[in-house]
Amino acid sequence: MAAHQQHPSTPPGGVGTDTRRDDGGGLTGAVVVVALVSAISGLLYGYDTGIISGALLQITDEFGIGTGWEQVIAASILAGAVVGALVCSRLGERRGRRGTLLVVAVVFVVGALAASLAPDPVTLSLSRLVLGFAVGGATQTAPVYVAELAPTRYRGRLVLCFQIAIGVGIVIATLIGASRSIDWRVAVGAASVPAALMLALMLRLPESPRWLVGAGQVERARESLARVRPSGTDVSGELDDIGTLVRAESEASTRGWRGLREAWVRPALVVGCGLAVFTQLSGIEMIVYYSPTILTDNGFSDSAALRVSVALGLTYLITQLIGLAVIDRVGRRRLTLLTLPGAALSLIVLGTFFVTGNDGQEQVPYIVATLIAFMAFTAGGIQLMGWLTGSEIYPLATRAAGAAAQSASLWSTNLLITLTLLSTIETIGTGQTFWLYALFNIAGFVFLYRRMPELTGRSLEQIEGQLAQGRFRPADFARAR
Structure with a gap:
């Protein structure tokens, strides 16, 4: 959930607006490679988190482990992700985006290879912690x-490559898991190949011009821009705009992590982090990580459970694409509030199958259909919001810190769920656990209905203006139209 920082805005006191002009540049080979690097990192995220779903069946047999270790192995990557999001937020500001991504690519390679060679569950968990x-x-x-490198007119589409690639990674992971012919060590280690490609591509790319200007390296920023714009393009105007925005950010009275504690910023932080928490409490990670384990523990064959996992991965990708296509027309808030009741109802129905004992072979098609319905409602709704709001809900000078806090909230909740889910199922039952997550969806609906304003169609300046005026409730935005 990174801060895209596309359109800086005006903090209280009148510091700076987004004067960024359309640079007029077309897509160059260098920009396509930049987007490809982002897509590979998104694919690795989806693949490395999704591959454990099918691999756990083999890992459990090989190591002779129980529920406790299964949870630790699945969750270790999430503990690492919390640390990675917070550390790389600061590292990206101090050492640059390119330098940070080079480190990330190396860690991807090392983590994947170490996990594939792990001789025991302890080493495997530690390797996945590094991967996280x-x-x-x-x-x-x-x-x-x-x-920060894409031409203005293509920026949104290129940034979304990351989002789409996550779904592609999950689908690939579920397909490999369902094949059952690929050893889990090979499947886990295969992630080192795209990671190595990402590293090789990063070595050929320039640093972010925006970061270079902020570091006082204006001539290097000019060279960086020239490398990603069509040959002969005059980048002076774009460079001037970047300089104006960087100065506005540096002069803002509310900045960084300390700025998030300001009373006027707090409503955005509550909504952003609350939304991040409920994206995970929706139960989607329960399904992504553990659906084969849950289904096999309840009488499904391994092959049937893995085929269901593939169907869920495909549903995730397709509904994400549909959601991205309609979100600007339907609205962020409206799409979330329309889909959350469907997710809650799906989990209630799913839980009822198991609680009433109607989970035999005759009911398998209905159980699978309900799982797919849940995935569609969740992936095409609230899951999109967790990754979008970090780039638009926070004031300019706190945007990177706010997005990092939101990301850490998301990963921490994911970690808690993954560490406790199988134990919860053993304690209260499969159906009752589905009902519990249905209640979380209902709570999420109530929270977002009361706190999340409709951000669609609002400029970042308008959003920040509402914050500065202390008018950040949904009704305030409705009246301001």
């Missing part, structure tokens, strides 16, 4: 890097 650092760092840095 790269996952968290990629989500924090890659979209920022693309946004």
Whole structure:
């Protein structure tokens, strides 16, 4: 959930507006490579988190482990992601986006190879912890890097390559898991190949011109821009605009992590982090990580459970694409509030199958259909919001810190769920656990209905203006139209 920082805005006191002009540049080979790097990092995120779903069936047999270790192995990547998101947020500001992504690519390679060679569950968990650092760092840095190098007219589409690639990574992971012919060590280690490609591509790319201007390296920023714009393009105007925005950010009275504690910024932080928490409490990670384990524990064959996992991965990708296509027409708030009840109802129905004992072979098609319905409602709704709001809900000078806090909230909740889910199922039952997550969806609906304003169609200046005036409730935005 990285801060895309596309359109800086006006903090209280009148510091700076977004004067960034359309640079007029077309897509160059260098910009396509930048987007490809972002897509690879997104694919690695989806693949490395999704591959454990099918691999756990083999890992459990090989190591002879139980529920506790399964949870630790699945969750270790998430603990690393929390650290990676926070560390790489600061690293990206101090050492640059390119330097940070080079580190992330190396860690991806090392983590994947170490996990594939792990001789025991302890080493495997530690290796996935390292891998998680790269996952968290990629989500924090890659979209920022693309946004700061892409031509204005293509920026949104290129940044979304990261979002789409996550779904592609999950689908690939579920397909490999379902094949059952690929050893889990090969499947896990295969992630080192795209990671090595990402590293090789990063070595050929320039640093973010926006970061270079902020570091006082204006001539290097000019060279960086010239490398990603069509030959002969005069980048002076774009460079001047970047300089204006960087000065506005440096002069803002509310800045960085300390700025998030300001009373007028706090409503955005509450909404952003609350939304991040509920994207995970929706139960989607429960399904992505553990659906084969849950289904096989309840009488499904391994092959049937893995085929269901593939269907869920495809549903995730397709509904994400549909959601991205309609979100600007339907609205962020409206799309979230329309889909959350469907997700809650799906989990209630799903839980009822298991609680009432209607989970035999005759009911398998209905259980699978309900799982797919849940995935569609969740992936095409609230899951989109967790990754979008970090780039638009916070004031300019706190945007990077706010996005990092939101990302850490998301990963921490994901970690808690993954560490406790199987134990919760053993304690209260499968159906009751689905009902519990249905309640979380209902709570999310109530929270977002009361607190999340409709941000669609609002400029970042308008959003920040509402914050500065202390008018950040949904009704305030409705009246301001």
